Amino acid sequence: MNSLTVALVQHPCDGSREKNIAASLAGIRKGAALGAKLVVLPELHTGHYFPQNEETAHFDLAEPIPGPSTELFSAVARECGVVLVTSLFERRAAGLYHNSSVVFEKDGGVAGVYRKMHIPDDPAFYEKFYFTPGDLGFNPIQTSVGRLGVLVCWDQWFPEAARLMALAGAELLIYPTAIGWDPRDDVDEQERQLDAWVTVQRGHAVANALPVIAVNRVGLEADPAEIGPGIRFWGNSFVAGCQGEFLAQAGREREELLLVELDLRRGEAVRRVWPFLRDRRIDAYGDLLRRYRE
Amino acid sequence: MNSLTVALVQHPCDGSREKNIAASLAGIRKGAALGAKLVVLPELHTGHYFPQNEETAHFDLAEPIPGPSTELFSAVARECGVVLVTSLFERRAAGLYHNSSVVFEKDGGVAGVYRKMHIPDDPAFYEKFYFTPGDLGFNPIQTSVGRLGVLVCWDQWFPEAARLMALAGAELLIYPTAIGWDPRDDVDEQERQLDAWVTVQRGHAVANALPVIAVNRVGLEADPAEIGPGIRFWGNSFVAGCQGEFLAQAGREREELLLVELDLRRGEAVRRVWPFLRDRRIDAYGDLLRRYRE
Numbered sequence: 158m159n160s161l162t163v164a165l166v167q168h169p170c171d172g173s174r175e176k177n178i179a180a181s182l183a184g185i186r187k188g189a190a191l192g193a194k195l196v197v198l199p200e201l202h203t204g205h206y207f208p209q210n211e212e213t214a215h216f217d218l219a220e221p222i223p224g225p226s227t228e229l230f231s232a233v234a235r236e237c238g239v240v241l242v243t244s245l246f247e248r249r250a251a252g253l254y255h256n257s258s259v260v261f262e263k264d265g266g267v268a269g270v271y272r273k274m275h276i277p278d279d280p281a282f283y284e285k286f287y288f289t290p291g292d293l294g295f296n297p298i299q300t301s302v303g304r305l306g307v308l309v310c311w312d313q314w315f316p317e318a319a320r321l322m323a324l325a326g327a328e329l330l331i332y333p334t335a336i337g338w339d340p341r342d343d344v345d346e347q348e349r350q351l352d353a354w355v356t357v358q359r360g361h362a363v364a365n366a367l368p369v370i371a372v373n374r375v376g377l378e379a380d381p382a383e384i385g386p387g388i389r390f391w392g393n394s395f396v397a398g399c400q401g402e403f404l405a406q407a408g409r410e411r412e413e414l415l416l417v418e419l420d421l422r423r424g425e426a427v428r429r430v431w432p433f434l435r436d437r438r439i440d441a442y443g444d445l446l447r448r449y450r451e
Numbered sequence: 452m453n454s455l456t457v458a459l460v461q462h463p464c465d466g467s468r469e470k471n472i473a474a475s476l477a478g479i480r481k482g483a484a485l486g487a488k489l490v491v492l493p494e495l496h497t498g499h500y501f502p503q504n505e506e507t508a509h510f511d512l513a514e515p516i517p518g519p520s521t522e523l524f525s526a527v528a529r530e531c532g533v534v535l536v537t538s539l540f541e542r543r544a545a546g547l548y549h550n551s552s553v554v555f556e557k558d559g560g561v562a563g564v565y566r567k568m569h570i571p572d573d574p575a576f577y578e579k580f581y582f583t584p585g586d587l588g589f590n591p592i593q594t595s596v597g598r599l600g601v602l603v604c605w606d607q608w609f610p611e612a613a614r615l616m617a618l619a620g621a622e623l624l625i626y627p628t629a630i631g632w633d634p635r636d637d638v639d640e641q642e643r644q645l646d647a648w649v650t651v652q653r654g655h656a657v658a659n660a661l662p663v664i665a666v667n668r669v670g671l672e673a674d675p676a677e678i679g680p681g682i683r684f685w686g687n688s689f690v691a692g693c694q695g696e697f698l699a700q701a702g703r704e705r706e707e708l709l710l711v712e713l714d715l716r717r718g719e720a721v722r723r724v725w726p727f728l729r730d731r732r733i734d735a736y737g738d739l740l741r742r743y744r745e
Contacts, residue, residue, distance in 0.1 A: 274732050274735060275730045275731075276730065277730065279725075279726070290732065294735055295735065295738075311730070314657070314658060314725065315658070315727065315730075315731065315732075316610030316611075316614065316658050317610075317614070317731065317732070317736050320610065320611070320739060321735075321736070321738055321739065321744070324738060324739075324741065324742075324743055325738075325744040326744070349694040349696050352695065352696065353657045353694040353695045353696075356650060356653045356654055356657055357654045357657040357658055357695070359654065360610070360650055360651045360653065360654020360655070360657070361654070363608070363647045363650055363651040364608060364651055364654070400643040400644070400646075400647040401646065401650045402646065430573065431573075431608065432573070433608050433609065434743070436569045436570065436571065436605070436609075437609065437611065438568050438569060438584065438609075438611070438612075439739075439741065441568060441588055441589065441615075442611050442615070442739055443740060444618060444619075445611060445614060445618075445733075445736055445740075446733050446737060446739075446740075447618065448731070448733060449618055449728070450615070450619040450620070
């Protein structure tokens with residue numbers, strides 16, 4: 158298999174669960190009809206972005222694996238014959254919840270689960286209240302279309318996560334995402350934030366000679382507590398090649414389906430020219446395991 | 452000290468040692484006259500880029516620390532009252548050489564030495580023949596203008612190096628560089644390489660909320676063995692701010708002096724919004740010390 162067609166389903170998630178699921182299903186089916194063999198959805202795509210406030214009732218939104226969402230997305234993966242990267246609020250036990258990605262094989266089976274390892278917490282993104290940090294580590298998920306380095310959102314700011322996936326043989330880095338602007342920030346700050354988000358992930362592509370697929374929500378979602386101005390999710394879902402080059406990028410306003418054909422041979426060619434894995438100074442990296450080097 | 456003016460001296464290094472030194476000195480003096488308190492030179496700025504072939508006679512170019520180059524640049528740092536980041540081919544002992552950066556205080560004293568930790572080796576960049584990998588680790592150099600995270604060229608592709616500097620309290624990341632195109636590559640490949648080089652370093656700025664200063668040589672330098680087509684050093688010296696935003700960028704053709712005023716308070720403000728250091732999963736990063744995770 159020398160090439161792989163990927164579909165990125167960027168959509169708003171501000172409606173009812175039914176409406177959000179309909180948007181996801183429509184994107185999956187359209188992507189598959191256009192030839193995609195791998196489809197990626199945004200972070201927590203079945204619901205409103207609830208971590209804008211801390212509210213115990215929101216834990217009712219969590220569901221087990223397997224559960225209603227996995228049953229539904231398993232069926233559509235099988236129906237369409239695609240490998241499917243989904244995201245959900247996982248209820249593992251009473252008082253123990255995760256922000257998880259479930260990857261389905263094209264026959265509908267669960268290829269693997271990733272539990273978000275890095276959990277953010279800043280105004281309007283109160284995720285530490287809801288999500289226990291993942292305990293499955295940074296391990297790619299083997300599928301029929303390759304070894305997928307699935308990470309989630311906040312993980313995308315950490316070069317360590319991308320590197321650990323690359324060292325474990327990941328062939329793609331994939332980030333379901335929910336990121337957007339505080340509408341109160343000025344335009345310059347908003348543009349710096351968006352560009353930083355794109356740039357740090359393109360940097361992971363370069364440092365590891367791996368394609369990067371980032372799929373974001375889009376559109377304004379109100380603060381459920383009606384205190385803050387909400388979050389304007391900035392879209393801009395994109396695919397970068399093994400040298401960080403843009404292969405496709407969505408806009409910032411609306412639902413979009415991006416279809417990209419990846420050349421799976423490119424990574425090895427790039428690594429022969431820029432053999433970073435050969436030259437890592439693992440003898441001198443010990444302090445990466447420290448919080449700080451006072 | 453809330454701001455710092457930095458000068459980047461991008462110049463060709465294809466002339467005689469005297470001519471190259473004259474170009475470095477002119478840039479340092481001009482930068483200082485314009486208000487710079489920190490001046491950065493390209494990698495191995497006193498000579499032709501000799502590692503284009505493997506030739507034992509080239510070891511004659513190496514010099515000790517202290518030695519003729521450090522004496523000269525110490526004097527100009529004192530004369531101009533600037534902190535100065537230089538680069539040289541260090542002779543440590545017979546058969547033991549390094550690619551080193553010497554940083555001078557504004558009084559001419561040696562503030563510190565960094566020995567390039569990651570050594571490249573690919574066609575026309577046969578550095579592994581000449582340079583023993585550094586054994587001083589990734590430690591910032593304390594100066595009167597701040598803690599400088601000085602790294603050299605190939606180091607710039609490794610997020611680990613930038614992170615270790617950040618964890619040790621570096622306030623700036625600084626990369627004296629010698630990178631360019633193989634004139635035989637097509638234009639698309641050349642542009643991807645240049646953009647990858649810029650992007651991965653802007654990514655370090657984002658991941659660590661630190662300004663990045665990269666200073667490159669510029670211009671064509673012939674292969675001393677007259678076999679290959681030489682290297683066209685691509686200039687494009689630049690400064691990125693703490694969110695990876697461009698603060699200044701030189702062209703690809705000629706000698707340039709870039710002067711940039713850095714806001715030293717910005718980094719802490721950015722880290723309060725995006726507190727990546729808080730959330731690193733040091734409990735799960737152990738495999739970063741492995742070559743590969745089979």
